[in-house]
Amino acid sequence: MDLTESPAEASFRAEAREWLAQNVPQNPLPSGDTREGFEQHLQWERTLHAARWSVVSWPAAYGGRDASVWEWLAFEEEYYRAGAPQRVTQNGIFLLAPTLFAFGTPEQQDRLLPRMSAAQDLWCQGWSEPGAGSDLASLTSRAVRDEQAGGWRLSGQKTWTTRGAFCTHLFGLFRSDGESTRHHGLTYFLVPLNADGVTVRGFARLDGDEGFAEVWLDDVFVADDAVLGGVGEGWRVAMATTGSERGLTLRSPGRFTATVDRLVQLARERGADGSLRARIAQAWMDAEAYRLFTLQQVTATTNGRERQGESSLNKLFWSELDIRLHEVALDLLGPEAELDGPWSKGFLFSLSGPIYAGTNEVQRNIVGERLLGLPRAGRT
């Protein structure tokens, strides 16, 4: 076991820390899930990109620094420790980009990744539908082949699309084989939201911000180069990104260790006794355990010993940890907890954790079946 950073890793961290100290906005930006706040966050994203901090783990050619996963973790820690703004580009850079790197053609990568890292193209995820939530494979949005025009015509409705009203592009799953059922016959498409036939309506989430959208597609034409990873391969391609969404890429430990440090600070300022002390200690241990688990996971992955279904462990753990640590903060704040502020906002957002990226009920099935080896229902 060697928990010391190499000189290169340490200097990478130091450089990130110094740049963040000089550049993170003094006053927190308004929520990036509002129209006004989103614009201000885009400015921040462009500042990050100009200094090559927007996608540190990507190749330099696409705006990155070729950082190792250890360096990326260090950057994330420094980012959240510095109180830097939320990443409104996250669904592109953390969810779509890993899929593009794995399944995209060189042409797609060269065309899309630089614009993504520069926050010129802003991507949202089009998976859920009104009738397809946890049961994603029941989706009915369809893609019909248009041989003459050399492409596809997309129709259907997507919903609960995060920041869909502010984004420029959507990546989503469509049923390209009308005869198919379940996870067969699906194709992964990349769709510009300014195409003819697209209608987007934003709506407010639990926290009151316009962070959600419904997206209607009515005979929307996309060319063949909008297919990612092959016609009929959509399920396999999409599942390859769920690991990123549930696991460490979207929810690196730095986010939770920074929040828990702020919780400890709050408790020191306001004073805490009795059972609150124990809950603060537990929240700190849990955040720390998530960090250690991640280090163990990265070590195993870099040595080719990744476990199938492991990202579901991450997801169950961080989502419940996030709620618990905000609940402790609200109890510390007492009568002030109801006031609009970072802790109440954070609490409302934390409640989405066990729901998005596959509900925790689905994750428990995956953990039970793939990691423990319990029998699946209906397949005895």
Place this chain on the structure above:
Amino acid sequence: MFFGLPTQASDLQAGVRDVLRAACTPAQVRAGWTERPVDLWRSLGELGLLGLLVSEPDGMGLDDVVAVAVLQEAGYAGVPGPLVETAYVAAPLLAAAGALPRGLLQGTALVAVQRHQVVPYAAHADLVLQISDGRAHLLEDWKPDPMATVDGSRAAGRVVGTGVLLDVAPEQVELASLRGALGSAAFLLGLARRMLDMTVQYVSGRQQFGVPVGTFQAVKHPLADALVGWEFAVPAVHRAAQSLVDRDPDAGLHVAMAKALASDAAWTIGRTTLQAHGAMGYTVEYDLHLFAKRAWAMAADWGTAAEHRDTVARTLLDEERTAR
């Protein structure tokens, strides 16, 4: 950066698992409730497991990271007797004091550790090491007053006696105490994993309503949650072991965290796996209770989860600390 067991530790862990599968069957764990596990402990001695942290040539000269890997496997097998106390707490401390008793490394001298009036394993022990106020004594003139324990193999007793002060620095006594907590955490991980594995096997075979009960989410989901608790306790135990090797100033904090997480995980897993077995588990004829009762006892021994959380809270909230 490299986080996890080095090859040496994981190899030894796998080897110990193979050996104990044959050398420490549930029948032997059960026998440990009524008698001293004489043969098993001789085997442990022959394997060198009692001298893991004693320097060569008497011992194996290994470190805390290897020790927790081995103790986890011993927990998986449910090894009866004071293994954490003898091999991990007493052996290195007594060796440092130049007072390693004859037979300890061979498995013929079992060591119980007294920190309170009631001493676990006292009725099966040959020696009692007393640890209090940063000092350690080896009791000379003592006799246990046996007390019935929920897990018969814990064979506790009330001990009164006088002892010889060991010639060791207070830091080494402190290290021995931390090892007691961390070794118990590692052993608990093994016990807990054994209960989970037994339960997965049981609910995969047990049929009700025409299907294996493990297909029901009401059974599956609590077991998944139990696994989550276990998975996140493992790296905490490994990190604490490395902190002891490094003499990290935060080692005490890391051990407290490891024991709190492992105790809670093992306690929850005991509850969950017992429930998943239905009435089958609520009997002493079935083996689950052998592991569950040990887990309940060890979850509380060497500091409960609540006590260790309190240690963490004091460090976070009352002490001057710089950022991590």
